[in-house]
Amino acid sequence: MRMRDYHIAVVGATGAAGTELLRVLERRNFPVANLRPLASARSAGKSVRFRGESVPIEKLADRSFDKIDIAFFCTDGDISKKYVPIACQADAIAIDKSSAFRMDAQVPLVIPEINAEDVRRHRGTIANPNCTTTVMLMALYPLHRIFHVRRVFAASYQAVSGSGTRGVEELSRQTKNWVEDQKPSSRRPVSDVTAASPKQRDTLRSEAATVFPHPIAFNLLPHIDSFLDSGYTK
Numbered sequence: 632m633r634m635r636d637y638h639i640a641v642v643g644a645t646g647a648a649g650t651e652l653l654r655v656l657e658r659r660n661f662p663v664a665n666l667r668p669l670a671s672a673r674s675a676g677k678s679v680r681f682r683g684e685s686v687p688i689e690k691l692a693d694r695s696f697d698k699i700d701i702a703f704f705c706t707d708g709d710i711s712k713k714y715v716p717i718a719c720q721a722d723a724i725a726i727d728k729s730s731a732f733r734m735d736a737q738v739p740l741v742i743p744e745i746n747a748e749d750v751r752r753h754r755g756t757i758a759n760p761n762c763t764t765t766v767m768l769m770a771l772y773p774l775h776r777i778f779h780v781r782r783v784f785a786a787s788y789q790a791v792s793g794s795g796t797r798g799v800e801e802l803s804r805q806t807k808n809w810v811e812d813q814k815p816s817s818r819r820p821v822s823d824v825t826a827a828s829p830k831q832r833d834t835l836r837s838e839a840a841t842v843f844p845h846p847i848a849f850n851l852l853p854h855i856d857s858f859l860d861s862g863y864t865k
Contacts, residue, residue, distance in 0.1 A: 636664035640702040640723065642691060642714065644668030644679050646795045648705035648728055657682055669695050696721035704728060707795075719755035730856070732758040745772050763787040789855055791847055798842045805848035 639656070643649040645668075656663060668679045668688045675690035689695060691710075696702055696718040704711045704718075704727040711731035718725045732738040739749040740758045742765050750757060760768070767787075771780060791798040840846055854864040 636662040637700040638665045638667070638698055639663050640667040640669055640696060640699045640718070641705060642669045642695075642702060642710065643705035643795075644688060645670045645674045645677070646705055647792050647799065648795065649703075650679075650796075652703055652705055653679060653681055667695070667699065693717055696723045699723040701726065715756055723755075724753065725756045726759070727756060728759045730761070732756055733760065742768060744769060762793065763789060788851070791843075793855075794842050798847075801840070801842045802847050805846055809848050 641649050641652060644653065666681050666686050668686055669691045670688050672690050674688050677688050678685040679688060680686075691714065699718070699721065700723060702718040702723045702725045704715060704725060706729060708729040708731040711727045711729040715725045715727055715731065733740055735758070737754060738756045738758045739753050740760055741747065741749050742760060745768060759765075767785060771783065774780060791802045843852060845852060856864055858864055
């Protein structure tokens with residue numbers, strides 16, 4: 632028996648997460664009756680590809696969720712905090728990929744392979760865990776069912792793609808400028824190519840870092856988001 636077709640909105644349809652979501656909906660043949668891609672005013676009027684057709688992007692606004700059944704939010708937390716309640720007021724189910732509602736006890740935090748049944752208790756909003764958390768728990772859950780894991784201490788290396796398309800572009804730009812500045816010979820050892828000279832470090836520092844607080848090329852930043860009172864990052 633086929634599910635009914637749904638009217639779908641994708642907030643942040645032009646970003647990395649939104650683009651991948653559209654691919655997943657298409658690849659899994661999700662029953663979409665109508666697709667409404669939503670983004671900032673900068674992207675309004677452009678289009679996204681879905682099932683072989685160009686679908687025009689609309690500017691995100693308060694009335695964007697009229698007649699929408701499911702709204703996927705592939706944006707940062709600030710956008711979700713503002714527009715998820717608006718989507719719910721329009722009787723849409725909001726599925727949020729940001730951190731905005733992950734710690735809200737009234738919002739089910741769902742990994743389908745682990746706690747899909749929690750979807751039934753939603754009050755209009757369903758949250759997704761961080762991608763690293765999802766992957767880790769997929770491995771830990773079978774152990775938890777047997778041994779009852781009480782606490783886990785984990786360290787992760789988050790990809791710049793977690794900051795969206797702008798984060799990937801910033802890494803690409805800084806890396807390109809670094810390589811062009813070095814102009815390495817094909818015969819030079821890899822260690823010589825990747826080792827940073829004072830001049831090259833200065834080049835990276837002078838790079839415009841708009842997404843990350845410091846240059847990200849050939850670098851590791853020991854935090855994500857803002858610091859909390861506990862000493863951990865958000």
